[in-house]
Amino acid sequence: MSERTLFEAPVEAILKPLPDEGEPTRRRFLFSGWHLVLLPLAVVMIVPLLWMLITSVETLNETRHFPPILVPHQIRWQNYTQVLRQAPFARWMLNTLIVTTLVVIGNLFFCSLAGYAFARFRFFGRDVVFLLVLATLMVPFQVIMIPTFLIVRKLGLIDTLWALVVPNLAGAFGIFLLRQFFRTLPIELEEAARIDGASRLGVLFKIVLPLSGPALATLAVVTFLWTWNDFLWPLITLYTPTHYTLQVGLTTFQGAHQTNTHLLMAANVMSMVPVLLLFFLAQRYFIRGIATTGLKG
Amino acid sequence: MNVRRIAQSEHVVGWAFALPAVLLVVTFGIVPIVWSALMSFQRNNLLAPPQWIGLENYRALGRDPLFKASMVHAVVYTSLFVPLSVGGGLFAAIALNRKVVGIRVYRMAVFVPVVISSIATAIMFLWLFDPTFGLANWILGKLGLGPFGFFTSSDGALYSIIAMTVWGWIGFDAIIYLAALQGIPQELVEAAAIDGARPWGIFRTITLPLLGPATLFLVVFSSINAIQLFDEVYLLTNGGPGTSTYVPVFYLYQLAFAQGIAGYAAAIAYVLLVVILILTAIQLWVGKRLVYYAS
Numbered sequence: 001m002s003e004r005t006l007f008e009a010p011v012e013a014i015l016k017p018l019p020d021e022g023e024p025t026r027r028r029f030l031f032s033g034w035h036l037v038l039l040p041l042a043v044v045m046i047v048p049l050l051w052m053l054i055t056s057v058e059t060l061n062e063t064r065h066f067p068p069i070l071v072p073h074q075i076r077w078q079n080y081t082q083v084l085r086q087a088p089f090a091r092w093m094l095n096t097l098i099v100t101t102l103v104v105i106g107n108l109f110f111c112s113l114a115g116y117a118f119a120r121f122r123f124f125g126r127d128v129v130f131l132l133v134l135a136t137l138m139v140p141f142q143v144i145m146i147p148t149f150l151i152v153r154k155l156g157l158i159d160t161l162w163a164l165v166v167p168n169l170a171g172a173f174g175i176f177l178l179r180q181f182f183r184t185l186p187i188e189l190e191e192a193a194r195i196d197g198a199s200r201l202g203v204l205f206k207i208v209l210p211l212s213g214p215a216l217a218t219l220a221v222v223t224f225l226w227t228w229n230d231f232l233w234p235l236i237t238l239y240t241p242t243h244y245t246l247q248v249g250l251t252t253f254q255g256a257h258q259t260n261t262h263l264l265m266a267a268n269v270m271s272m273v274p275v276l277l278l279f280f281l282a283q284r285y286f287i288r289g290i291a292t293t294g295l296k297g
Numbered sequence: 298m299n300v301r302r303i304a305q306s307e308h309v310v311g312w313a314f315a316l317p318a319v320l321l322v323v324t325f326g327i328v329p330i331v332w333s334a335l336m337s338f339q340r341n342n343l344l345a346p347p348q349w350i351g352l353e354n355y356r357a358l359g360r361d362p363l364f365k366a367s368m369v370h371a372v373v374y375t376s377l378f379v380p381l382s383v384g385g386g387l388f389a390a391i392a393l394n395r396k397v398v399g400i401r402v403y404r405m406a407v408f409v410p411v412v413i414s415s416i417a418t419a420i421m422f423l424w425l426f427d428p429t430f431g432l433a434n435w436i437l438g439k440l441g442l443g444p445f446g447f448f449t450s451s452d453g454a455l456y457s458i459i460a461m462t463v464w465g466w467i468g469f470d471a472i473i474y475l476a477a478l479q480g481i482p483q484e485l486v487e488a489a490a491i492d493g494a495r496p497w498g499i500f501r502t503i504t505l506p507l508l509g510p511a512t513l514f515l516v517v518f519s520s521i522n523a524i525q526l527f528d529e530v531y532l533l534t535n536g537g538p539g540t541s542t543y544v545p546v547f548y549l550y551q552l553a554f555a556q557g558i559a560g561y562a563a564a565i566a567y568v569l570l571v572v573i574l575i576l577t578a579i580q581l582w583v584g585k586r587l588v589y590y591a592s
Binding site: 013014015031032034035037038039041042044045046047048049051052055063064065066067068110111113114116117118121122123124126129132133135136138139140142143144145146147148149150151166167168169170171172175200204225228229231232235236247250251254261264265268271272275276278279286287290291 | 307308309310311312314315317318319321322323324325326327328329330332333336343389392393395397398399400401402403404406407408409410411412413414415416417420421422423424425427429430431432435464467468469472473475476479521525527528531532546549550553554559562563566567569570573574577
């Protein structure tokens with residue numbers, strides 16, 4: 001991906017598909033033939049979510065009914081409190097939040113430093129090391145998880161949240177993303193600050209990073225989503241139920257409550273709330289993250 | 298300060314800045330890649346000292362019916378998942394690229410599944426596809442189809458997983474395609490329209506070729522992603538019914554972390570890595586030769 005195009009993804013156009021300013025405003029009809037395509041498409045995408053939401057406030061008896069009951073007699077919010085009582089759900093949520101926060105902060109910090117070094121400094125072995133870092137982007141985690149597990153076990157981190165944090169504090173994705181962004185910034189500003197006597201660290205933190213809001217936000221949002229939704233690694237490294245993350249906890253909750261569908265759906269809804277909130281609050285960074293890279297993998 | 302000292306300090310400062318992240322990437326990225334390769338030539342159960350056995354693990358893979366079945370399922374999964382999700386994403390993007398009333402709501406509806414985890418999606422679809430009480434069988438019943446066993450039927454489980462993951466990924470592909478569609482110069486389309494080209498002709502001769510890079514990326518990315526299928530299988534079918542949804546990563550996980558046969562599992566990991574590298578090479582090769590890049 002070229003440096004020029006990396007941050008030119010038409011994020012605004014994807015979010016706000018309104019007529020361009022230059023274009024004379026055409027009349028927008030209330031109905032267009034495309035609605036006949038768009039409506040079924042949207043319905044197919046939304047129905048599974050909607051039905052989960054409906055089921056999450058039904059009684060057990062209502063869920064055991066065919067044809068399915070689409071309008072519950074009353075909305076049972078108690079299902080949600082019951083989930084919180086029955087499983088260490090709040091604990092899982094907290095664990096996931098702790099891990100995700102630390103991983104996001106770690107990535108912002110370490111990838112900023114490394115990305116800046118690769119973008120601006122000439123140092124011995126730079127290009128070889130950068131290629132090595134990039135090479136790890138192509139190797140999926142599944143391929144290396146056995147030795148990674150052994151390394152983390154050697155470090156004594158198995159069955160602790162550190163097992164999820166430490167290996168993910170920095171990654172090739174963030175280093176690459178930030179390096180590419182830093183290279184698009186005008187170097188004159190940094191040179192001027194250096195002449196004024198700023199240290200290199202000072203230049204990075206006072207000049208470069210304040211100009212890198214979009215790139216940092218994209219990295220933060222993408223890292224948040226990856227970490228929050230990660231399943232295989234926590235599954236391998238965590239054994240004690242109170243140490244679980246949400247995704248691992250959900251699978252055990254599913255195993256224990258196979259017939260309590262209403263509770264299972266309530267738990268599922270709760271697990272999604274944080275990412276959905278973040279999605280609605282930070283849409284542009286999600287879209288940029290996807291449009292410029294490969295976010296969900 | 299003379300020039301030499303500045304240069305020297307750049308070496309030092311450069312390394313100082315890069316070191317923490319590089320150390321992390323090396324420890325948890327590079328070392329495991331090499332270690333994985335070594336392990337694949339060993340008899341290794343993660344406890345006793347490993348024993349060097351050369352290519353024996355790879356030879357054994359060739360004779361292993363469960364590995365073959367896993368690969369066949371991966372091929373079936375990939376060859377349906379990729380065209381359906383990429384094609385569906387293209388279709389969705391074209392429909393979503395209209396300035397009609399309510400378009401923002403439609404876009405959100407298509408984008409939302411992208412942020413939902415594979416586990417949460419699987420739990421949701423387990424209920425949607427419930428053979429007895431599920432909404433899917435009720436709707437299909439109204440159309441005179443079914444009832445289906447979905448994840449519980451050995452014929453249907455893999456296809457049910459495909460239907461679910463396509464649902465989960467269409468929004469992702471649609472976003473990539475929407476970004477690509479926005480990049481198509483409007484003058485080209487207008488010029489063709491003035492010359493009397495019909496919408497379908499414009500789509501076939503202008504839009505589709507200009508979407509080439511996005512399509513190539515999505516096909517390769519989705520294939521690599523499809524080969525790594527695990528979470529859904531683990532939660533929904535555990536490889537079953539029978540072995541009908543065994544896929545390589547699930548088999549790898551079972552071998553290494555349930556049975557402790559790590560050397561053999563590492564060989565599977567390396568076969569996957571080779572497949573992924575081949576796909577990446579194809580992407581680069583095709584990208585250089587066949588795909589038309591606008592700029």
